[in-house]
Every structure is written in structure tokens, then in C-alpha cells.
Amino acid sequence: MRAFLVKASSAVTAPHFRPEGLASYGRMDVVARSAIAALRVREGVRRNVVFYAVLEGPPKPPILLEFRGAELDSIPLSEVEVGWLIKKALEGVSIRGVYVRRMGFRDVVLELLEILGRENVVYLHEDGLDLAHVRLSRDVAMILGDHRGLDYESERWLESLGLRWVSLGPIPYFTDQCIIFANYVLDRVEIGQRVL
Incomplete structure (x- = not known):
């Protein structure tokens, strides 16, 4: 998934x-x-x-x-x-x-962790580890903020869960642009091609 x-x-x-x-x-x-x-x-x-x-x-x-x-x-x-x-x-x-x-952000994240495991749930953020250096599975969940990004409290909570922060680069992109690029990368992972 x-x-x-x-x-x-x-x-x-x-x-x-x-x-x-x-x-x-x-x-x-x-x-x-x-x-x-x-x-x-x-x-x-x-x-x-x-x-x-x-x-x-x-x-x-x-x-x-x-x-x-x-x-x-x-x-x-x-x-x-x-x-x-x-x-x-x-x-x-x-x-x-x-x-x-009726379900909140934390409950959805916990549900995804239960389904996919901690190594397969990542937070997309420009301060994360560069995507080129991250090994991704074909079964992965990516967490994104909206036009405001995630609030400080939610980011600290994700950190406390030990989730990886993954970056598409140092520039903050629009949410939908991040998803398009992530789909491109994950499509390549799925067919066994090099990501970047």
C-alpha cells in the first residue's frame, strides 16, 4: 500500500x-x-x-x-x-x-504504523534526510503538512515516535507538488529502478 x-x-x-x-x-x-x-x-x-x-x-x-x-x-x-x-x-x-x-491526525498515524511498521511511515520535510540517501519500500506512507506545514507539537510527536524525516530538497514545495514527486520516486522503486 x-x-x-x-x-x-x-x-x-x-x-x-x-x-x-x-x-x-x-x-x-x-x-x-x-x-x-x-x-x-x-x-x-x-x-x-x-x-x-x-x-x-x-x-x-x-x-x-x-x-x-x-x-x-x-x-x-x-x-x-x-x-x-x-x-x-x-x-x-x-x-x-x-x-x-471522525478520526484525528494522531490516530491515523498510529493506524498507519500498525499496518506498515515504523520504518515505512515517513514525514516529508525540507529539513529531513535527503531522499537520495533513503531506502524506501513499495509499501510506504508519507505524511505531509498543508500550506502551513505541520504545527510544532505534531512535529515533536512524530519525532517521539521515531519516524524518519525525509526531504525532497532544501526548498519547501506545495503539498501537491511533493506528492507528485513522491509518486514518481515510488513508481521507480516499485519497478526496481534507481531513484535519483
Whole structure:
């Protein structure tokens, strides 16, 4: 399993938003773009990927959105269309491959640790160990912050768990860009090619 977990620190937790203006609702646009980056390929959907977003904005945080590539019929290319999927899921509409649970960031991380083991759950951060020097498994979960990054307390907690911090380079990139690059690297790992 390849998983991406985005801690969306201000994304709204109720379906009271306009998908045409996602940035105005706690930067829900970051969640939508990240879901597309994690799951979309030219041929359709990445079947081997699960995308998680922990929504921590008002009015009832936290909410976990889970997109399972193996079950999705499709993933739109448009963040507005993904916004409509998120809105419907938060309204309680059943969508194949999209799940909503009341679950916080720490609980999701602990669940991933239980499934994959500590060596296969990493935090993407520009101050981490350079990706070129990290041995990655095909079964891996990558934790990312949103436009604000992770808060200090969450970073210290991840450190206390002994998770590896992995860097894509010294420059902070947008969340969805990190996911696109990570997918590229992990695709190469999967077929046994050199990463960098």
C-alpha cells in the first residue's frame, strides 16, 4: 500500500462550502489538489494509493477523508469536481472509494504504523534526510503538512515516535507538488529502478 496523509489544519469539516471557491474554506483547495496528485494518472486512477486528509477546521474537527484508489471508479482532474466529491461525502452521500470518519491526525498515524511498521511511515520535510540517501519500500506512507506545514507539537510527536524525516530538497514545495514527486520516486522503486 502506498499512502499519503495530509494534515489539513484549517480545512472545513462540514459541507457548507462552494466547490468553486475551495481556497476560501480553510484552504480545502490544498486537499483537492493533493487528492488529484496522489490518485490521478493519465490512464485513470492509481489503484495502489490511498489518500488521507485530516480536516481540522470548523465547525466539528477532526474529520478524516479517505480516498481508496483500488475502489474509486475515477478521480477528476479538476479541483472543483473533487470539491464536489468532498462536499457530497461530508453530506453523507455514499461514494464508492471515498470514506468519511471522525478520526484525528494522531490516530491515523498510529493506524498507519500498525499496518506498515515504523520504518515505512515517513514525514516529508525540507529539513529531513535527503531522499537520495533513503531506502524506501513499495509499501510506504508519507505524511505531509498543508500550506502551513505541520504545527510544532505534531512535529515533536512524530519525532517521539521515531519516524524518519525525509526531504525532497532544501526548498519547501506545495503539498501537491511533493506528492507528485513522491509518486514518481515510488513508481521507480516499485519497478526496481534507481531513484535519483
